[in-house]
Amino acid sequence: MRYTFLLYTDPADLAHMTPDDWAAEKEVYGAYIGALHEAGVFVDTDWLQPVQTATTLSVKGGSKQVQDGPFADTKETLGGYFVIDVPDLDAAMAWAEKCPAAMTGKVEIRASAMGGE
Secondary structure, three states: OEEEEEEEEOHHHOOOOOHHHHHHHHHHHHHHHHHHHHHOOEEEEEEOOOHHHOEEEEOHHHOOEEEEOOOOOOOOEEEEEEEEEOOOHHHHHHHHHHOOHHHHOEEEEEEOOOOOO
16 A cells, blocks of 8 residues: 655754755655665655645636745645555554654555555
8 A cells, every 4th residue: 555754844953954954854865765765665755845835726617827936834844745655554654753854753654445456
C-alpha cells in the first residue's frame, strides 16, 4: 500500500537557520532517504519551494481564478513529501516517526486511493 507523508513546518521556526544548518538538515534527510531505500520502501520525495512562491488556480463554474500564494492561510505550510510503499498504516506510522520533519513540525500520513501498483 502506498502512503504519502505530507511534511508541514512553521516557516518562522526555520528563519534562524544558517547555511551550515541547512547543510546539516540535508544530511539528516539524506540519511532518512537512504534508510527508506535500504528498506525497499522508497517511492518518491520532493522538497518544495517556499510557500510565498505558490500560485493557486481554480476553475469553478468555468471561470479561471488565479491567486498568488497558498490556498490556505496557516502558520504551518507544506514543505515537501515522501511516498512510501509498505504493508499497512502501522508500518507507515513507524517510518513517519523516523522522518526528520516529525521532530520540527508535523507529518500527515495519507493512504493512496489508487493502491500500491
